[in-house]
Amino acid sequence: MSAASxxxxxxxxxxxxxxxxxTRRMIRRALLKAVAIPGHQVPFAARExxxxxxxxxxxxxxxxxxxxxDDVLKVIDQxxxxxxxxxxxxxxxxxxxxxxxxxxxxxxxxxxxxxxxxETPLRPDQVLVYQVPDPExxxxxxxxxxxxxxxxxxxxxxxxxxxxxxxxxxxGRVRQAxxxxxxxxxxxxxxxxxxxxxxxxKLDHSPALQLFGAGRERRVYAIPPHTPVHSLDFDDVPxxxxxxxxxxxxxxxxxxxxxxxVLDDHGTRRYLCSDTDFCRxxxxxxxxHE
Amino acid sequence: MSDAPxxxxxAVTCRFGRVTACRDIDVAVHAGEILGxxxxxxxxxxxxxxxxxxxxxxxxxxxxxxxxxGREHPLHALEDSxxxxxxxxxxxxxxxxxxxxxxxxxxxGANVAEPLLRCGETRYGRIRTAARHWLExxxxxxxxxxxxxxxxxxxxxxxxxLARNLVTEPRLLFLDEPTGGLDVSVxxxxxxLIRQLVARLQVAVVLVTHxxxxxxxxxxxxxxMQQGGIVEQGLTDQVLDDPQHAYSQLLVASELRC
Amino acid sequence: xxxxRNLHKGFTLHLxxxxxxxxxxxxxxxxxxxxCLALxxxxxxxxxxxxxxxxxxxxxEQGSIRVRHRGGWLxxxxxxxxxxxxxxxxTLGYISQFLRAVxxxxxLQLVAEPLVARGVAPQDARARAxxxxxxxxxxxxxxxxxxxxxxxxxxxxxxxxxxxxxxxxVLLLDEPTASLDPDNKAVVLECxxxxxxxxxxxxxxxxxxxxxxxxCDRAYDMTAARPETCAG
Numbered sequence: 001m002s003a004a005s006x007x008x009x010x011x012x013x014x015x016x017x018x019x020x021x022x023t024r025r026m027i028r029r030a031l032l033k034a035v036a037i038p039g040h041q042v043p044f045a046a047r048e049x050x051x052x053x054x055x056x057x058x059x060x061x062x063x064x065x066x067x068x069x070d071d072v073l074k075v076i077d078q079x080x081x082x083x084x085x086x087x088x089x090x091x092x093x094x095x096x097x098x099x100x101x102x103x104x105x106x107x108x109x110x111x112x113x114x115x116x117x118x119e120t121p122l123r124p125d126q127v128l129v130y131q132v133p134d135p136e137x138x139x140x141x142x143x144x145x146x147x148x149x150x151x152x153x154x155x156x157x158x159x160x161x162x163x164x165x166x167x168x169x170x171x172g173r174v175r176q177a178x179x180x181x182x183x184x185x186x187x188x189x190x191x192x193x194x195x196x197x198x199x200x201x202k203l204d205h206s207p208a209l210q211l212f213g214a215g216r217e218r219r220v221y222a223i224p225p226h227t228p229v230h231s232l233d234f235d236d237v238p239x240x241x242x243x244x245x246x247x248x249x250x251x252x253x254x255x256x257x258x259x260x261x262v263l264d265d266h267g268t269r270r271y272l273c274s275d276t277d278f279c280r281x282x283x284x285x286x287x288x289h290e
Numbered sequence: 291m292s293d294a295p296x297x298x299x300x301a302v303t304c305r306f307g308r309v310t311a312c313r314d315i316d317v318a319v320h321a322g323e324i325l326g327x328x329x330x331x332x333x334x335x336x337x338x339x340x341x342x343x344x345x346x347x348x349x350x351x352x353x354x355x356x357x358x359x360g361r362e363h364p365l366h367a368l369e370d371s372x373x374x375x376x377x378x379x380x381x382x383x384x385x386x387x388x389x390x391x392x393x394x395x396x397x398x399g400a401n402v403a404e405p406l407l408r409c410g411e412t413r414y415g416r417i418r419t420a421a422r423h424w425l426e427x428x429x430x431x432x433x434x435x436x437x438x439x440x441x442x443x444x445x446x447x448x449x450x451x452l453a454r455n456l457v458t459e460p461r462l463l464f465l466d467e468p469t470g471g472l473d474v475s476v477x478x479x480x481x482x483l484i485r486q487l488v489a490r491l492q493v494a495v496v497l498v499t500h501x502x503x504x505x506x507x508x509x510x511x512x513x514x515m516q517q518g519g520i521v522e523q524g525l526t527d528q529v530l531d532d533p534q535h536a537y538s539q540l541l542v543a544s545e546l547r548c
Numbered sequence: 549x550x551x552x553r554n555l556h557k558g559f560t561l562h563l564x565x566x567x568x569x570x571x572x573x574x575x576x577x578x579x580x581x582x583x584c585l586a587l588x589x590x591x592x593x594x595x596x597x598x599x600x601x602x603x604x605x606x607x608x609e610q611g612s613i614r615v616r617h618r619g620g621w622l623x624x625x626x627x628x629x630x631x632x633x634x635x636x637x638x639t640l641g642y643i644s645q646f647l648r649a650v651x652x653x654x655x656l657q658l659v660a661e662p663l664v665a666r667g668v669a670p671q672d673a674r675a676r677a678x679x680x681x682x683x684x685x686x687x688x689x690x691x692x693x694x695x696x697x698x699x700x701x702x703x704x705x706x707x708x709x710x711x712x713x714x715x716x717x718v719l720l721l722d723e724p725t726a727s728l729d730p731d732n733k734a735v736v737l738e739c740x741x742x743x744x745x746x747x748x749x750x751x752x753x754x755x756x757x758x759x760x761x762x763x764c765d766r767a768y769d770m771t772a773a774r775p776e777t778c779a780g
Binding site: 141150153154156158159161162165166168169170234235236237 | 408
């Protein structure tokens with residue numbers, strides 16, 4: 001596959017990247033505020049998008065607000081470029097903005113993602129846009145929205161650790177496999193969108209700008225480049241990623257996040273890299289192979 | 291007991307719309323002292339308590355809290371965050387209904403652990419030890435510390451609530467009808483537990499109740515409220531044995547009859 | 549140690565059409581350290597009411613009750629409730645006929661409590677409580693039991709123990725020997741006599757004339773301070 005498939009120019013009759021320019025500015029203003037207060041949820045006037053809620057309307061609007069004609073867009077869903085959600089969003093921008101698209105992480109300038117951070121290390125000139133179903137990390141422990149906001153304002157996050165306490169007390173360890181909350185820049189508690197625990201360390205001091213959009217909840221938040229991101233834990237029970245030396249049955253990698261695929265009714269399983277781009281290039285002779 | 295009050299309300303009036311729940315209340319609580327507030331339902335006891343705890347903002351008047359360092363905090367002029375900090379470090383609030391003061395879907399241990407976590411404790415081991423210790427202090431079997439509070443009886447839930455409010459070793463404890471929906475034997479046990487813990491920990495208590503036997507047992511001083519105002523206050527045994535005001539006499543006489 | 553001037557006390561029964569019941573009118577008396585004053589007069593002349601006023605249990609309407617407390621004089625009739633509590637803790641003891649038991653608290657703890665409240669180390673307080681109970685011949689088997697199941701005489705002795713253990717300088721006694729058999733009565737009187745010898749100022753009600761004669765130096769006749777409006 002080529003590094004980037006050139007776009008054919010925007011669809012006539014539509015605004016560039018679907019949203020009108022004033023809306024794109026409004027979203028960019030919200031994003032600037034979000035970058036200025038890392039981890040803080042900033043409300044924005046989310047628009048109706050031609051996509052149902054839950055399919056990435058928040059991420060879609062951020063991407064629409066950021067796209068320029070020279071951008072190269074990559075869209076992944078659970079790490080895969082060829083999932084329905086990823087394919088349709090990629091095609092949406094290829095048609096409405098006429099921008100180039102790619103499946104290669106290193107060739108993209110904007111990567112919209114659902115539930116994963118690519119295995120290939122990101123660069124300072126890249127932007128990672130997350131689709132977030134629920135931006136409120138306290139939702140599980142505090143159902144009152146107003147109270148949750150007061151807790152953010154006062155950095156009163158003890159309650160968030162209660163959920164971890166319960167897991168350790170019941171199971172001897174934190175069992176939460178994804179959406180493990182993080183403290184951004186030593187201040188705000190944030191939901192890492194539901195990425196697996198495995199990806200949490202990649203949030204920390206990432207050279208790329210990370211933007212999070214929740215369409216239904218109408219909030220955006222951000223982790224600017226090189227921002228400290230600490231996964232919530234206890235001093236004596238630190239955050240860890242489960243060590244697992246299972247290898248990808250396609251590329252043989254043992255240091256990637258694997259999808260489990262059940263092959264038959266007898267429980268035969270295969271494990272594959274969730275990041276399809278990384279896996280393919282690993283098989284082709286390593287990520288640096290052109 | 292030192293002479294400077296820990297918490298002092300001056301001319302506090304609370305209104306809800308056109309209803310005046312408390313009228314021109316002056317009251318003070320000192321370190322290590324138990325202050326009882328009695329009166330009929332709707333007399334404004336709970337509103338006054340919530341006002342003293344900074345939960346309800348009075349229409350007029352001031353509530354001043356003096357911290358361990360001798361600094362005075364005018365509660366209702368504080369920023370929300372400062373008030374929350376005081377509320378989580380310096381005092382506790384035991385609600386009449388356990389479900390108002392507990393998180394029933396969490397374990398007993400987690401309920402006791404939460405205030406510690408909110409005070410900044412980040413060591414799991416410490417939290418676990420403290421939770422076990424305080425559950426024992428309120429005479430609950432630590433074997434059940436990982437069971438959901440929802441599965442506990444009313445009296446046990448109320449004891450979990452007490453443990454949860456004592457774990458941060460507060461200087462001031464607000465009790466709103468702590469024995470409300472409990473049967474008599476459990477009530478006596480809980481009251482005695484409160485009495486012993488308070489004496490041992492030297493925490494100041496504001497106790498709202500309509501149970502005169504409870505205040506006789508627990509309170510040093512007593513405030514009698516009627517229709518939003520204080521009609522009488524003084525030494526507990528004096529108010530109960532020699533009530534001056536018509537309403538106090540009615541209250542005491544009613545108690546003795548049953 | 550205690551100086552009462554022109555003390556008035558009556559009850560207004562709001563529930564009985566504000567019926568006014570005057571009980572004391574112009575009580576004046578003094579008690580010095582090491583002195584015992586007996587309150588005398590028939591039933592209903594306000595002896596117990598006077599003691600309760602002196603203890604701050606009843607509110608005095610007029611007059612003053614000055615007590616020597618922390619090296620100064622304090623008027624209990626006008627004192628703040630917290631001052632009254634301090635006086636009760638450090639200066640003024642009261643032994644009533646009835647024991648107000650606290651549920652689930654052992655007898656030994658109950659007796660030691662006044663000392664603990666004054667800051668005595670719990671072990672020392674316990675040791676002194678044990679001495680006191682042994683002295684009053686309360687069977688050792690009863691010490692760890694809360695006193696609510698005790699006989700009248702046993703409860704009475706617990707009460708005496710609790711009242712005397714603090715060695716307070718002023719003592720108010722309301723029939724301390726009422727429900728006791730002669731042997732126990734003698735022990736209690738001996739203890740009170742000891743307190744007196746040690747310098748306590750005592751005001752007491754004793755129906756038992758032998759006890760009164762043995763202990764008291766003077767008597768105050770309550771009929772002298774009867775309100776005129778009261779026929780009885």
